[in-house]
Amino acid sequence: MQNSGVWTPFDDRAVSFVNQFSSRLLKSSGIHQYPDLVALAYWFRRSSIKKLSEAYPTVNEFIRVGRGLSLHIAPSNVDTIFVYSFFLCLLSGNSCFIRVSQNESPQLNILIKVFNEIYNADGNEAAARFVICTYPRDSPITELVSRHCDLRLIWGGDDAVSVIGALPLKPTATELKFPNRSSFSAVKLSALDRLSNEDLRKLTALFYNDIRLFGQQACSSPIAIYFIGLPSERAQIDRFWEFLILAAQQHGIEPSGVMNRYVSASSMAVSGVVDGNRSTFDSKNVVVLDGMLESKIKFRTNHFGEGLLIEYELLSLTDLSDHIYAQDQTLSTFGFSKDEIRIFAKHLSNRGIDRIVPIGESLDFGHIWDGNDLIDSMSRKIDVSKIK
Amino acid sequence: MNEDFLNNKLDELNLDNPYSLNAKEKSSFLLGFLKELSLVHQKKCLGYRNFLKLFPGTISDWQSIGHVPAMPVRLFKMHDLYSIESASILKTLTSSGTSGQRVSKIFLDAITAKRQSRILASITKNFVGKNRVPMVIVDSEDLLKDRTKLNARAAGILGYSVFGRDHFYCLDSDLHILVVELHAYLEKYNHGPILIFGFTFVVWQSLLKFAVNNNIKLNFGDQSILIHGGGWKKLEGQKVDNKKFKDLLKDHLGISKIHNYYGMVEQVGSIFMECSHGYLHCPDYAEVLIRDPSTLDVCDFGKEGVVQVLSILPVSYPGHSLLTEDLGTIHGQDDCGCGRMGKYFTVSGRMPLAELRGCSDTRVV
Numbered sequence: 108m109q110n111s112g113v114w115t116p117f118d119d120r121a122v123s124f125v126n127q128f129s130s131r132l133l134k135s136s137g138i139h140q141y142p143d144l145v146a147l148a149y150w151f152r153r154s155s156i157k158k159l160s161e162a163y164p165t166v167n168e169f170i171r172v173g174r175g176l177s178l179h180i181a182p183s184n185v186d187t188i189f190v191y192s193f194f195l196c197l198l199s200g201n202s203c204f205i206r207v208s209q210n211e212s213p214q215l216n217i218l219i220k221v222f223n224e225i226y227n228a229d230g231n232e233a234a235a236r237f238v239i240c241t242y243p244r245d246s247p248i249t250e251l252v253s254r255h256c257d258l259r260l261i262w263g264g265d266d267a268v269s270v271i272g273a274l275p276l277k278p279t280a281t282e283l284k285f286p287n288r289s290s291f292s293a294v295k296l297s298a299l300d301r302l303s304n305e306d307l308r309k310l311t312a313l314f315y316n317d318i319r320l321f322g323q324q325a326c327s328s329p330i331a332i333y334f335i336g337l338p339s340e341r342a343q344i345d346r347f348w349e350f351l352i353l354a355a356q357q358h359g360i361e362p363s364g365v366m367n368r369y370v371s372a373s374s375m376a377v378s379g380v381v382d383g384n385r386s387t388f389d390s391k392n393v394v395v396l397d398g399m400l401e402s403k404i405k406f407r408t409n410h411f412g413e414g415l416l417i418e419y420e421l422l423s424l425t426d427l428s429d430h431i432y433a434q435d436q437t438l439s440t441f442g443f444s445k446d447e448i449r450i451f452a453k454h455l456s457n458r459g460i461d462r463i464v465p466i467g468e469s470l471d472f473g474h475i476w477d478g479n480d481l482i483d484s485m486s487r488k489i490d491v492s493k494i495k
Numbered sequence: 496m497n498e499d500f501l502n503n504k505l506d507e508l509n510l511d512n513p514y515s516l517n518a519k520e521k522s523s524f525l526l527g528f529l530k531e532l533s534l535v536h537q538k539k540c541l542g543y544r545n546f547l548k549l550f551p552g553t554i555s556d557w558q559s560i561g562h563v564p565a566m567p568v569r570l571f572k573m574h575d576l577y578s579i580e581s582a583s584i585l586k587t588l589t590s591s592g593t594s595g596q597r598v599s600k601i602f603l604d605a606i607t608a609k610r611q612s613r614i615l616a617s618i619t620k621n622f623v624g625k626n627r628v629p630m631v632i633v634d635s636e637d638l639l640k641d642r643t644k645l646n647a648r649a650a651g652i653l654g655y656s657v658f659g660r661d662h663f664y665c666l667d668s669d670l671h672i673l674v675v676e677l678h679a680y681l682e683k684y685n686h687g688p689i690l691i692f693g694f695t696f697v698v699w700q701s702l703l704k705f706a707v708n709n710n711i712k713l714n715f716g717d718q719s720i721l722i723h724g725g726g727w728k729k730l731e732g733q734k735v736d737n738k739k740f741k742d743l744l745k746d747h748l749g750i751s752k753i754h755n756y757y758g759m760v761e762q763v764g765s766i767f768m769e770c771s772h773g774y775l776h777c778p779d780y781a782e783v784l785i786r787d788p789s790t791l792d793v794c795d796f797g798k799e800g801v802v803q804v805l806s807i808l809p810v811s812y813p814g815h816s817l818l819t820e821d822l823g824t825i826h827g828q829d830d831c832g833c834g835r836m837g838k839y840f841t842v843s844g845r846m847p848l849a850e851l852r853g854c855s856d857t858r859v860v
Binding site: 359362363365367369370372373374376377378379381382383387388389390393396408409493 | 574848
């Protein structure tokens with residue numbers, strides 16, 4: 108695989124492989140139980156890859172090519188991440204060595220089955236350009252491949268990122284790291300006020316979807332809400348929760364989730380992160396805790412997901428910039444104009460916040476991730492601008 | 496509420512029969528102490544004071560023990576919680592977690608530690624009698640080397656060793672049985688009762704399984720009593736339940752009086768002992784509630800749910816009302832065939848716990 112060379116981005120052979128995967132995955136049985144797999148299949152469908160490729164046109168100034176062999180260390184919390192990482196890298200012109208988590212899941216099994224089907228079908232040159240495997244975390248394989256790869260991508264917790272990041276790379280190799288991140292939402296109260304009950308029902312259903320998938324434990328899952336507005340608009344906060352609980356009642360969580368959520372809420376209370384609670388711990392509820400803005404420790408540690416939200420109130424969106432930490436990733440919003448968002452983004456004074464999206468799209472993957480244009484970072488440019 | 500006053504009141508309790516209160520007497524007795532304990536912890540422990548903010552109302556509003564909030568037992572692995580000056584900490588108990596896992600830390604002052612021993616004695620004597628008899632401890636003496644930092648196993652052994660005399664630790668430092676020495680000990684004492692104590696898993700792994708696999712028959716004598724605890728989790732993979740455990744003990748070691756106990760490092764002292772009818776019993780100083788795993792509401796008798804344990808012993812740390820991650824069922828109150836008053840129950844195992852799916856491969860909590 109090391110000798111399989113580089114391709115130019117969006118090479119027909121890579122595109123056709125990815126398209127084939129997408130259509131086979133959509134047709135595989137049982138897939139509709141797993142919205143994350145459906146989202147993955149849609150993300151890589153033919154038309155969307157074509158659109159993505161149009162953002163990287165052939166230009167006079169440089170020629171874009173892959174970097175070579177890539178090593179992908181996939182996380183265990185989101186089963187589909189390794190496919191995004193792998194396909195974008197394949198489409199960027201690289202060959203890919205992918206280590207997936209040792210935790211089996213139904214989603215992972217479906218994905219591997221589809222890969223096997225395509226692998227065994229004839230005529231896929233791209234099939235010779237990747238290996239998907241798993242092995243124990245302490246195996247020397249990661250170290251060995253690190254020494255030979257041209258690009259390393261580490262998706263994982265902070266511990267994994269620093270342990271694997273310490274393994275030597277070739278001097279010419281580059282690396283992208285995706286450590287723990289935290290995400291939350293901001294909602295404008297005056298805009299809620301203007302929403303009909305039916306529209307609020309839709310909004311809270313979208314929000315509930317953002318916290319339900321991946322057990323609210325993905326890096327992009329919102330774990331807190333900042334309500335932005337005047338104290339006189341507080342009735343809208345109650346209205347929001349009332350509708351969100353209705354959305355939660357249609358689903359419910361497992362007893363293990365109820366326990367983890369109770370432990371998490373208790374731990375946050377003990378640490379002084381929160382000052383009150385407006386909920387019961389029932390499985391068909393969301394647990395909403397009143398966050399204390401002045402608390403030095405924030406909601407980002409010991410949050411175990413499963414439908415636990417910390418609520419804060421602020422007068423304006425720009426005030427939120429004082430509460431952003433470097434690890435913050437996605438801000439999902441409702442009710443703000445693009446100008447308001449731009450002003451907020453200009454107020455940011457640290458590494459925090461890499462995505463601002465509407466509520467309901469927190470978990471959607473993008474080729475711009477954690478502040479990097481992935482196609483750009485996974486390929487390189489041969490400068491030919493001086494050649495007439 | 497002043498903690499000195501509470502300590503005095505607790506230490507004036509009559510300990511002659513730890514299974515004497517009927518349902519009506521017990522509920523008012525317990526609620527009074529639990530509310531006083533909560534007031535002390537609210538005053539002295541910032542973490543507990545903050546924890547109470549999760550629940551509506553104030554302590555004075557609590558009408559039944561079901562209203563006493565149950566602190567998740569896992570919190571003692573995540574936070575250092577105590578209600579005394581740090582200078583008064585006499586010893587810190589830790590749970591015997593496997594490597595890599597975080598352990599519980601329980602902070603004891605002299606008064607609480609002493610009370611735990613007294614209550615444990617009161618309960619144990621109810622089962623083994625008042626006389627101190629020769630005692631075999633199914634463990635290695637090496638476990639007790641550092642007495643200022645005790646894990647649950649060492650603390651249990653120390654706590655129980657006072658009930659016997661002429662102690663014999665029947666395992667070496669690798670937990671292999673000292674066969675020759677044990678034979679000699681049994682020869683010497685087999686005319687009368689012997690008290691045997693050990694952790695369930697150690698008794699199984701190092702003593703019973705060894706005897707079964709090598710077809711060794713030992714005779715501890717039919718007056719001997721085994722007390723064991725620490726949980727069945729490690730035995731699940733070996734298909735050994737309480738009944739099979741008892742049958743094998745009788746066949747291979749000649750022990751027929753066997754009492755499992757349910758207890759945890761977070762509530763040392765007020766343990767729940769298994770009676771001759773096979774039920775765990777709440778002593779007067781402790782109580783069990785079962786909570787629905789989906790709602791965390793209190794369940795009726797007969798329904799399986801998450802075990803909440805309450806104890807009036809912990810004054811030095813806020814461990815008087817804990818939500819465990821064990822599943823259990825209450826079978827009745829005041830009417831067990833063994834004659835003891837109080838609730839009787841069984842524990843069926845651990846709640847299946849979802850793995851926390853952080854970005855990292857493993858996030859051990």
